[in-house]
Amino acid sequence: MTFEVSVLDWFAKLWEIEKNEYWGYVTSGGTEGNLHGILVGRENFPDGILYTSEDSHYSIPKIARMYRMQCVKVGSLISGEIDCVDLEASLLANKDKPAIINLNIGTTLKGAIDDIDLVIQTLYKCGFTRDRFYIHCDGALFGIMLPFIEQAPRISFKKPIDSVTISGHKFLGCPSPCGVLITRLKYIDALSRECGIIASRDATITGSRSGHAPILMWYALKKSGLIGLENEVNNCMMKSRYLLNKLRDAGIGAMLNEFSNIVAFERPQDDQFTRRWNLASNKNISHVVVLKHVTIEMLDSFVLEFVQKRLIWSKYGQFQPLCIANDVGS
Numbered sequence: 001m002t003f004e005v006s007v008l009d010w011f012a013k014l015w016e017i018e019k020n021e022y023w024g025y026v027t028s029g030g031t032e033g034n035l036h037g038i039l040v041g042r043e044n045f046p047d048g049i050l051y052t053s054e055d056s057h058y059s060i061p062k063i064a065r066m067y068r069m070q071c072v073k074v075g076s077l078i079s080g081e082i083d084c085v086d087l088e089a090s091l092l093a094n095k096d097k098p099a100i101i102n103l104n105i106g107t108t109l110k111g112a113i114d115d116i117d118l119v120i121q122t123l124y125k126c127g128f129t130r131d132r133f134y135i136h137c138d139g140a141l142f143g144i145m146l147p148f149i150e151q152a153p154r155i156s157f158k159k160p161i162d163s164v165t166i167s168g169h170k171f172l173g174c175p176s177p178c179g180v181l182i183t184r185l186k187y188i189d190a191l192s193r194e195c196g197i198i199a200s201r202d203a204t205i206t207g208s209r210s211g212h213a214p215i216l217m218w219y220a221l222k223k224s225g226l227i228g229l230e231n232e233v234n235n236c237m238m239k240s241r242y243l244l245n246k247l248r249d250a251g252i253g254a255m256l257n258e259f260s261n262i263v264a265f266e267r268p269q270d271d272q273f274t275r276r277w278n279l280a281s282n283k284n285i286s287h288v289v290v291l292k293h294v295t296i297e298m299l300d301s302f303v304l305e306f307v308q309k310r311l312i313w314s315k316y317g318q319f320q321p322l323c324i325a326n327d328v329g330s
Ligand SMILES: Cc1ncc(COP(=O)(O)O)c(C=O)c1O
Pocket: 028, 029, 030, 031, 032, 034, 056, 057, 059, 104, 105, 106, 107, 108, 138, 140, 141, 167, 168, 177, 178, 179
């Protein structure tokens, strides 16, 4: 309990919300944070429509299905950021219903950060007053990174946002899945119920929760400290730019959004290579998330192998690789 409150207070400060104005808990990860944030939105706006970009994490459409919510998929820009022109058209077409917006801070594949200020501006422009919208920020990876980057967009409850979540096992590197969800205290009554058996009110998604998770998060935050976290973030940014330049110098199409440590590039043609490097891919794009354990040597050997294999793929691309039992992808 003490560890959990300490972790929550730390994040409340990071995202600029007063102690007596927030409610939160340590979750099992970003997905549970999304489940909770969107549920708070739904319970406060039962007829609200969920808007989310097509680049959102798969948990968002899954949550819409679980809650049987009407969900409008909004288009994305090439960067992966939500397209506010499309959002405006969708909001205007559904003006009679409150809006529950899921914002990606940032997207899973391309690390694009939805523009919080532009989305808020778009809501007001379409006639949605503050009492008719709810904004959930899915900050699984960047929610803890952006506050340490100069010039990066601010995640702040001083803006009209309503909940923020992060995963503790992503940037912080906690050894088992965990996360944080923070929302405005005033919303939680719509969700919480008296539970006699635990002598408390319950407003969480799960019942029993890990007691280790708050300790792991507390330890990760304490071990690095603010300056340590800032250095780690800057180091990841530097290595991401290094990887981007290396890939481009080798003639491999690659992109890196500003304030992002996710380098996206053309999908390698060989599944063995993809498996060996554990690359996450979607359609014709793969990515590398450059976290603190990733060294320059690892990036060098990744690009070297990519380039060597690419030569082979371009020469013998018409042949499918032979698959044999116990193939370890050597
Ligand atoms: C944008 C985004 N949201 C949510 C999640 C889910 O987080 P978790 O794996 O902690 O449930 C991810 C995971 O990759 C993500 O990238």
